[in-house]
Amino acid sequence: MKTAEIKRRYLAHFEANGHAVVPSAPLPAISDPNLLFVNAGMVQFVPYFLGQQTPPYRRAVSVQKCIRTPDIDEVGKTSRHGTFFQMNGNFSFGDYFKDGAIPLAWDLVTKPVEAGGYGLDPERIWPTVYLDDDEAFQIWRSVGVPAERIVRRGKADNFWSMGIPGPCGPCSELFYDRGPEYGREGGPAVDEDRYMEFWNLVFMQFERGPGTGKEDYPILGELPAKNIDTGMGLERMASILQGVDNLYEIDEVRPILARAAELTGKRYGAHSGHVASESHPDDVRLRVIADHVRTALMLIGDGVTPSNEGRGYVLRRIMRRAIRAVRLLGYQDRALPELLPVARDCMAPSYPELAEDFGRISQYAYAEEDAFLATLRAGTTILDTAIAETKSAGQASISGDKAFQLHDTYGFPIDLTLEIAAEQGLQVDAEGFRRLMADQRSRAKADAQARKTGHTDVSAYRSVLDGGGAVEFTGYTELTRESRVRALLAGGAQVAAAVEGDTIELVLDTTPFYAEGGGQQPDQGLITVGGGQLEVFDVQQPVPGLIVHRAKVLRGEVRAGETGYAEIDVSRRRAISRSHTATHLVHQTMRNFLGESATQAGSLNAPGRLRFDFNTPTGVAPSVLHDVEQQVNEVLLADLEVHAFITTQEEARRIGAMALFGEKYGERVRVVEVGDYARELCGGTHVARSAQLGLVKILSEASVGSGVRRIEALVGMDAFGFLAREHLLVSRLAELFRVPGDQVADRVEQTVTQLRDAEKELEKLRAQLVLGGAAALAAQAKDVRGVAYVGTEAPEGAAGNDVRTLAQEIRGRIDPARPAVVAVAARANGKASLVVAVNQAARGRGLTAKDLVKAAFSGRGGGSDDLAQGGGLPAAEAPNLLATVEKAIADV
Numbered sequence: 001m002k003t004a005e006i007k008r009r010y011l012a013h014f015e016a017n018g019h020a021v022v023p024s025a026p027l028p029a030i031s032d033p034n035l036l037f038v039n040a041g042m043v044q045f046v047p048y049f050l051g052q053q054t055p056p057y058r059r060a061v062s063v064q065k066c067i068r069t070p071d072i073d074e075v076g077k078t079s080r081h082g083t084f085f086q087m088n089g090n091f092s093f094g095d096y097f098k099d100g101a102i103p104l105a106w107d108l109v110t111k112p113v114e115a116g117g118y119g120l121d122p123e124r125i126w127p128t129v130y131l132d133d134d135e136a137f138q139i140w141r142s143v144g145v146p147a148e149r150i151v152r153r154g155k156a157d158n159f160w161s162m163g164i165p166g167p168c169g170p171c172s173e174l175f176y177d178r179g180p181e182y183g184r185e186g187g188p189a190v191d192e193d194r195y196m197e198f199w200n201l202v203f204m205q206f207e208r209g210p211g212t213g214k215e216d217y218p219i220l221g222e223l224p225a226k227n228i229d230t231g232m233g234l235e236r237m238a239s240i241l242q243g244v245d246n247l248y249e250i251d252e253v254r255p256i257l258a259r260a261a262e263l264t265g266k267r268y269g270a271h272s273g274h275v276a277s278e279s280h281p282d283d284v285r286l287r288v289i290a291d292h293v294r295t296a297l298m299l300i301g302d303g304v305t306p307s308n309e310g311r312g313y314v315l316r317r318i319m320r321r322a323i324r325a326v327r328l329l330g331y332q333d334r335a336l337p338e339l340l341p342v343a344r345d346c347m348a349p350s351y352p353e354l355a356e357d358f359g360r361i362s363q364y365a366y367a368e369e370d371a372f373l374a375t376l377r378a379g380t381t382i383l384d385t386a387i388a389e390t391k392s393a394g395q396a397s398i399s400g401d402k403a404f405q406l407h408d409t410y411g412f413p414i415d416l417t418l419e420i421a422a423e424q425g426l427q428v429d430a431e432g433f434r435r436l437m438a439d440q441r442s443r444a445k446a447d448a449q450a451r452k453t454g455h456t457d458v459s460a461y462r463s464v465l466d467g468g469g470a471v472e473f474t475g476y477t478e479l480t481r482e483s484r485v486r487a488l489l490a491g492g493a494q495v496a497a498a499v500e501g502d503t504i505e506l507v508l509d510t511t512p513f514y515a516e517g518g519g520q521q522p523d524q525g526l527i528t529v530g531g532g533q534l535e536v537f538d539v540q541q542p543v544p545g546l547i548v549h550r551a552k553v554l555r556g557e558v559r560a561g562e563t564g565y566a567e568i569d570v571s572r573r574r575a576i577s578r579s580h581t582a583t584h585l586v587h588q589t590m591r592n593f594l595g596e597s598a599t600q601a602g603s604l605n606a607p608g609r610l611r612f613d614f615n616t617p618t619g620v621a622p623s624v625l626h627d628v629e630q631q632v633n634e635v636l637l638a639d640l641e642v643h644a645f646i647t648t649q650e651e652a653r654r655i656g657a658m659a660l661f662g663e664k665y666g667e668r669v670r671v672v673e674v675g676d677y678a679r680e681l682c683g684g685t686h687v688a689r690s691a692q693l694g695l696v697k698i699l700s701e702a703s704v705g706s707g708v709r710r711i712e713a714l715v716g717m718d719a720f721g722f723l724a725r726e727h728l729l730v731s732r733l734a735e736l737f738r739v740p741g742d743q744v745a746d747r748v749e750q751t752v753t754q755l756r757d758a759e760k761e762l763e764k765l766r767a768q769l770v771l772g773g774a775a776a777l778a779a780q781a782k783d784v785r786g787v788a789y790v791g792t793e794a795p796e797g798a799a800g801n802d803v804r805t806l807a808q809e810i811r812g813r814i815d816p817a818r819p820a821v822v823a824v825a826a827r828a829n830g831k832a833s834l835v836v837a838v839n840q841a842a843r844g845r846g847l848t849a850k851d852l853v854k855a856a857f858s859g860r861g862g863g864s865d866d867l868a869q870g871g872g873l874p875a876a877e878a879p880n881l882l883a884t885v886e887k888a889i890a891d892v
Helices: 003-016 043-049 098-110 134-142 234-241 254-264 281-301 310-328 336-347 358-392 400-410 414-423 430-453 458-468 570-594 622-637 649-654 717-737 741-771 774-779 800-812 840-844 849-856 875-891
Strands: 059-067 084-093 125-130 151-153 159-161 166-177 195-208 219-233 480-490 493-495 497-499 503-508 525-529 532-543 546-555 557-559 563-568 600-606 609-615 642-648 668-674 678-681 696-705 708-715 782-784 787-793 820-828 831-838 867-874
Touching (some): 043 219, 084 098, 098 195, 125 134, 159 195, 219 234, 414 430, 570 696, 570 708, 622 696, 708 717, 774 787, 800 831, 820 840, 849 867
Parallel strands (some): 125 151
Antiparallel strands (some): 059 084, 084 219, 782 787
16 A cells, blocks of 8 residues: 555545544744754644644644654664654544544554555554553453553553643554564564554643653643544554565655665665664665655755755755765765655655645755765865874864864765764864854754743743733734733743833733734834833744733833733834735745745845845846836736735635745635735735835845845835935936946946956066066075075065965076075065975975974964965064074974
8 A cells, every 4th residue: 555545544534533634734843943843743733732722623633744853863774763754643632532542543454445444454453551541451452452462561651741741641552563574472562673663642631740850740630621642653554554674665765765776786675674784884875865865855845945054954964964875875976866856756646746846846956966065075175184284283083173164164064074084093073063063053042032032931921821811913903902911021920010111021912013923023112001101122922822012111110910002103014014015026026037936935024125035046137136126016006905814724725825835824824915916825914005015126136045045125215215315326426427327337337347457457567576586586595504595575465376476486496406495474464474485305305395384383384395385473473484484494
C-alpha cells in the first residue's frame, strides 16, 4: 500500500467517525516561539489542550508534516529515524476518551483492505498500557486482544507529560510483530527491533502542578475535560504495510536513495540489520542524502529559504550535509538537479502543491548547491592557511575562534573542518566552537523574544489571559474605545497601580490598538484612566489572544479595574494603513511580472514607507521595477474599493487569495481585496479605496540574503516629498552643468567617466614615481654577512600593489648569483606595512621572505618563501621594521 493511500485511508476513517479534517500546519512553527518547526501532530492543537482557546470542533484528524532536528548528526545511523516525517493524528477535545480512542484505532488497523482498513493481522499486534491503567487494559481486552499480548510498562515508556505544569496522562502504544527474523520473542518489552511501535494513544487524564523539576511536578488530580491525542507514524506504518526492513525503503524515500546510489556508483544494502554497520559507511551516507533531500524539498515547499539564521540555517545545514555526502561518495557534479525531481515525484501524490511549485523550489535548491560548492572552494583555501599557521606555531589544535569564523563568515561546515583537520593530524577546539555558536544563538533568541515580551516572564501574560480570556480587537471599525483596565504589569508581575513617570504594560478587555504583526508596525496613542493618562508607544501580542499596551504614565495615577478611554494616533494609523495596502499591491504586481514564485518573504509597514522582501533567485532589472511602479500607480488612479471579509480557508483558496508561506491560519480567515486586482489573507489594517494611497515611489531593490530580494518604497506624502526633493536636486545640477534637466544624467555620467580616466592616469604616474629609483637602490645594496640587502621606504601613500612591484623590481636588478633580500616599508592611513622579496640564492642560505616578515611583526604576516608581507603597526614603526629585517639577516 502506497504511503499516500495510507494517509487517505486514515483521514477517511476518522472523517467517517465525526472528525473534522484539519490541514497540516506549515512546517515553520510560527505560533510557538519555543519551536523552529512543527515536531508533532499535536502542536497546532496545543492552545486547545491548554484551554487557551476554544476549539471549533470536538473531534479532529490531521496528517501533520513534522521535522525533528536535535539529533541531525545521527540521521542515517539507524533505519528508523530521519529529520522529516509525517504524523497521522486524531484528537478529541473533551468528547470521547479511552473507550472511543482504542476501538477507533483497532478498527482501522485490523479492518480488511477492501473495507478501507489497513488489514494488519490482529495476532501480530501488541498493545502496551501504563502500569496501573486497568481501564485501558480492559478496553483492549474488549476489542479482542488476549491478556498475554497486552504489556504493562512504566512511566518512561507509557506516561506522557509536556515537561511543564499542565495536562498529563497514561499512554497506550501499538506495536507490530515483524517476525522472528528481526529478533527475540516476548513482546515490545523484550525487543523493540522485532516489535515496531507505530501508534501512540495519549490520554490527557490528569493535571500536574508546579514543582522543582520535570519529574517532581505533582499530579493535582483528574481533569474534568479529558482530551485525546493520538499519533500514528506514517512512515512506520508504510514500512509495515510495504513489507520493507526500514524507513529508507518505503515508496517515498527509496527512489531518492536509489538515484543517489546510481549517481555515486555505490550499492545500498551491503549489509542487513537495524543499525548501519560502521564497515559500510556508504549506506549511512546514502540514507543522509535521501532523508535530507526530501526534507529540503518539504521545507522550501513551505516557504523556508536557505539563510544563516533560524529555520533558514537549519535548511542550509541539511542541504549542505546532503551535498557533502554525495561528494564524499565520489560524485563531484551538481547533485540536486538529479535528486530533487525524484523527491518531488515521491511526495507529490500526497502534496500536489510540490509539483505545482517545483519551479520556485528548484531555483532555491540549485542556487544553494552552487553557492555551497563555491564555499567549499573558498573555505578550503582559508582552512589550508589556518592549518599551516597552526602547524608552524607548533600547536596541535585549530582554535574554536578560527572554526567559528570559517562557519559564520564563510559558511564552512564545522564537521568538514573537523574532518579536514583530522586528515592533517590536527584537532579542532570543538568545545570553543560550540560555545561561540551557543552565545550567538542565545543573543539572537533573546533579541527576538524581547521584542514580543519585553523580557517579562510569559507565565505572567498567561495568567492575565487565563483570568479574562482573549482581548477583543475593535480597530478595524473604530479608532477610539471605552474599556476596562484588566491588568497592569511591571517588572514581570501584575501590579495594582502605576503613577506619573512609570513605564508599564497595560491590558484592556477590548482595544482599538493594533498589535505589531504581519509586518505592520503597532499603533500608538493615548489611554485615559480616571485622573491618569498614558502614552502608548508599543503594542504587542506576547501570547496568542493577549494584546498588551506598553505605555508611559504622563500624569496622575492608573489603577487596574478602572474604566479607560483608548484613542489611537489617527494620522499614524492612516499612514501605516496606506503602506500596508501598498505592500499588497507591490506583492501582486511583482508576481505579475516575475511569476508566481515571487512570493512575500517578509515586510515592514511603517508610516509613509514600506519594505517588501520577496523570494527570487536573481536581481530585478531596473526596467521591471519601473514597470512595477507604474502599474501600481495605475491601480491607485483606478480608485478600487478595498474590502475585507471573513471566510473559510477552503473558500479563500477557491477564490485565489494569496496566503503567506510559514503563516498559520485558522479555519476562518480574513481576506483583503483591492478590487479584482489583489486578494490576500491578512489581519492588518487598510485604506478604504486605492486612491487614498496617493502615490507609491520605489526607492531601491537589493539582495538581503540567498534568494531573497528587498524593495524599499515610499507612500503618500512621503513619496510626494521625495519627488519634490529630487526635482530640486535635478534643477540644481542642471544649473551647475548648464544643461536642460533631461540631460543631467548624461552629463553626470560623462563627468564621472572623465574623473575615473584621470584617476587611472594618476595611478600610472604614481607607479612610475615609485619604480623610478629601483635601479639606483639596487646599486646601493648593503652587504650584510654576504647578503645584498636593500631596505627602503616607498613614497608616502604608495598603493600596496606598487610597493610589492617595487620590491620585486629592485630584487630583479641585483645579480641573481648574489644572495639578495629587499625590504620595502610603506606608510599609509597612519599604519606601517612591509614587503620582503628574497631571491633564490638567498633562499639557498636559509633566508625566506615569510620568516623575515614574521620576525619584523612578532610572528604575524604571511606569504611565500620568495615574497611576503605584513602590516598593522603605527606608521612611525616603518624604520624599525627595516632595521629588524637587517638584524634577522645578520643573525642567520
